[in-house]
Amino acid sequence: MANQLPRVGIYGLTGCAGDQLTIINCEDEILALFGAADIRSFVMAKSDNTEDEMDVAFVEGSVSTEEDLSMLKDIRKRSKILIAIGGCASCGGPQSGRALEKNWKDRIKQVYGNTKFEIPDAKEHQPLSAHVKVDGVIPGCPIDKGEFLRAVSRIVNGDMPIAYKYPVCVECKYNENECLLLKGIPCIGPLTAAGCDSVCVNHNIPCVGCRGPVIEANVASEYKLLLEKKFSKEDIVNRAMMFGGVKMAELLENLKGAKK
Amino acid sequence: MRVLKLRKKDLKKMLEKISSFGELWAPVKKGDKFAFQKIDNLNDVDPNAGRTILPLKKFMVPPRFSMFRYDKDGYHEQLGEVTDRVVFGAHACDINGLLILDKVFAEEFSDPYYIERRKRTAIIGVSCVPDEFCFCKETNTDTVDEGYDLFFSELGDDFLVWVGSSKGDDMVRAAEELFDENISVKDIQKFIEWKKWRETQFKMDIDLTAMPDIFELKIDDKVWEKIGEKCLACGSCSMVCPTCNCFNVTDTVALGKMEGTRDRCWDACTLHEYSLVAGGHNFRGSRADRMKLWYTHKLQAFIGEFGKPSCVGCGRCITTCPVDINVKTVAKTLRGEEVYFK
Numbered sequence A: 001m002a003n004q005l006p007r008v009g010i011y012g013l014t015g016c017a018g019d020q021l022t023i024i025n026c027e028d029e030i031l032a033l034f035g036a037a038d039i040r041s042f043v044m045a046k047s048d049n050t051e052d053e054m055d056v057a058f059v060e061g062s063v064s065t066e067e068d069l070s071m072l073k074d075i076r077k078r079s080k081i082l083i084a085i086g087g088c089a090s091c092g093g094p095q096s097g098r099a100l101e102k103n104w105k106d107r108i109k110q111v112y113g114n115t116k117f118e119i120p121d122a123k124e125h126q127p128l129s130a131h132v133k134v135d136g137v138i139p140g141c142p143i144d145k146g147e148f149l150r151a152v153s154r155i156v157n158g159d160m161p162i163a164y165k166y167p168v169c170v171e172c173k174y175n176e177n178e179c180l181l182l183k184g185i186p187c188i189g190p191l192t193a194a195g196c197d198s199v200c201v202n203h204n205i206p207c208v209g210c211r212g213p214v215i216e217a218n219v220a221s222e223y224k225l226l227l228e229k230k231f232s233k234e235d236i237v238n239r240a241m242m243f244g245g246v247k248m249a250e251l252l253e254n255l256k257g258a259k260k
Numbered sequence B: 001m002r003v004l005k006l007r008k009k010d011l012k013k014m015l016e017k018i019s020s021f022g023e024l025w026a027p028v029k030k031g032d033k034f035a036f037q038k039i040d041n042l043n044d045v046d047p048n049a050g051r052t053i054l055p056l057k058k059f060m061v062p063p064r065f066s067m068f069r070y071d072k073d074g075y076h077e078q079l080g081e082v083t084d085r086v087v088f089g090a091h092a093c094d095i096n097g098l099l100i101l102d103k104v105f106a107e108e109f110s111d112p113y114y115i116e117r118r119k120r121t122a123i124i125g126v127s128c129v130p131d132e133f134c135f136c137k138e139t140n141t142d143t144v145d146e147g148y149d150l151f152f153s154e155l156g157d158d159f160l161v162w163v164g165s166s167k168g169d170d171m172v173r174a175a176e177e178l179f180d181e182n183i184s185v186k187d188i189q190k191f192i193e194w195k196k197w198r199e200t201q202f203k204m205d206i207d208l209t210a211m212p213d214i215f216e217l218k219i220d221d222k223v224w225e226k227i228g229e230k231c232l233a234c235g236s237c238s239m240v241c242p243t244c245n246c247f248n249v250t251d252t253v254a255l256g257k258m259e260g261t262r263d264r265c266w267d268a269c270t271l272h273e274y275s276l277v278a279g280g281h282n283f284r285g286s287r288a289d290r291m292k293l294w295y296t297h298k299l300q301a302f303i304g305e306f307g308k309p310s311c312v313g314c315g316r317c318i319t320t321c322p323v324d325i326n327v328k329t330v331a332k333t334l335r336g337e338e339v340y341f342k
């Protein structure tokens, strides 16, 4: 990629488009972004898009339909590097908040009865990694624009985005916050990958895990701790599943009593 | 050492007189805790403040900072951005913590970033009364006679002021008229009485006798597995510990430009990625191993190398770990006095 600008595609599957919007909102840096990369496809931002080989594809959203799946497989096939952006692409997103309960068909029926859908092939919401190889992740709901730009810069320079392998608590201590968990507020910062600069706790709001589970998240220990602090099983699971999606469901799966 | 007296009611005046020595920082309430914060109003300075969330190390090695910038012309040191500061309200344990950081960063291997900030940060200590989590008496760090510029000891309506450096002496000279050279026999007696009383105020029940030997004997004990099961690997204990000093270095490259910064941030052996090496092998992949490392480092290995523990008894791990893993619970469990980790 040394001489030629890397060819980049930015795509969305099932999600709120918030991550693509975050990229568009990089007002001050958007020129630098378009200057550093050859943005060949970005349907949300421009109309002349070329769908061929890409050096890097950034993909937002969960795989929730057959159409999503074939689009993802196509992107994967023609991209050297595939980066999942946002909570839906990396974990499954809030739409997979009931993933722990399995029985997708029953759940659909419970909500929609016998309504006929225009999209007949909807399926359990999955992160990209459930279907294709993902080379890097920029998590968050939505992504942080600074992190996105730093990631692009690293990729342009032949590196990969930083993967945050430590929890939000580390940044929370950098910011010298008083720990909310110690005060009995159910913060799941210890289970959540850092990178957001602990922005919620900086504003006195507990972390709800929007960046998804950190590597080695000790769900069993925090679950036990919150039970001791008199939170109900349902409360704890709901909190963890708000953004944790399929990734969190896998971790909760093995806990005695967490599953309904 | 020069020792003088300052009337407590003249503290504000004195701090005002030394304002040319740098920005004033002191412990100020943050929620239910304290944090060293920049002082804009001298009325916020409270010599009786309790332990701060982060220790003094944040002044000498900020949690995150840029070491240098680079561009096509070369490297540009960021040391010029270090400011002069006066930090008021340091407790003895924390100053002892700094003395340990001095050993790590300013002796065999000298770290210019640490040394510059250390030089530019004046430390004014104050005597303190232990709360239920302090155990500096057990780690021999309840008093301190170096590492500060001035130290204020309790003396009723006055402070007894110990001058610990030439910068300290300069500060005293800048407010000369407020200090009293005459320390009476009665003052000395009062000081002794107060020190004796302070000794009786340590409430925490902890015994670190023979800790290095106990670690040796219990290094394969299954309690470490229990501790590992409980640990959230959140790193908070290491972040708040005054003597933890590990860091990571990363590059931030500006987008589309030939420039960037080389940045440094606190890291910790309690975190997953710390012992990950090239090729993907993690030689301390289990939390139990990492906990073992942290506690042996604090209470055994450091003694072997430097002749004293790298725990200064500040109590921060006790007030910080969400799942109650700390020097107290670990030491008690290893001694078999009480089983915290079932």
Ligand code: SF4
Residues within 6 Å of the ligand: A168, A169, A170, A172, A173, A177, A178, A179, A180, A181, A182, A187, A188, A189, A190, A198, A201, A206, A207, B234, B236, B322
């Ligand atoms: S407030 Fe939350 S994120 Fe911050 S240290 Fe406590 S548990 Fe961790």
Ligand code: SF4
Residues within 6 Å of the ligand: A141, A168, A189, A192, A193, A196, A197, A198, A199, A200, A201, A206, A207, A208, A209, A210, A211, A212
């Ligand atoms: S603190 Fe938690 S919920 Fe808030 S932005 Fe960070 S990861 Fe998301």
Ligand code: SF4
Residues within 6 Å of the ligand: B237, B240, B241, B242, B243, B298, B310, B311, B312, B313, B314, B315, B316, B317, B318, B327
């Ligand atoms: S180990 Fe705990 S008590 Fe000892 S210095 Fe570190 S934080 Fe303080």
Ligand code: SF4
Residues within 6 Å of the ligand: B230, B231, B232, B233, B234, B235, B236, B237, B238, B270, B320, B321, B322, B323, B324, B325, B326
């Ligand atoms: S011992 Fe406690 S504070 Fe330290 S990493 Fe483990 S859970 Fe966090």
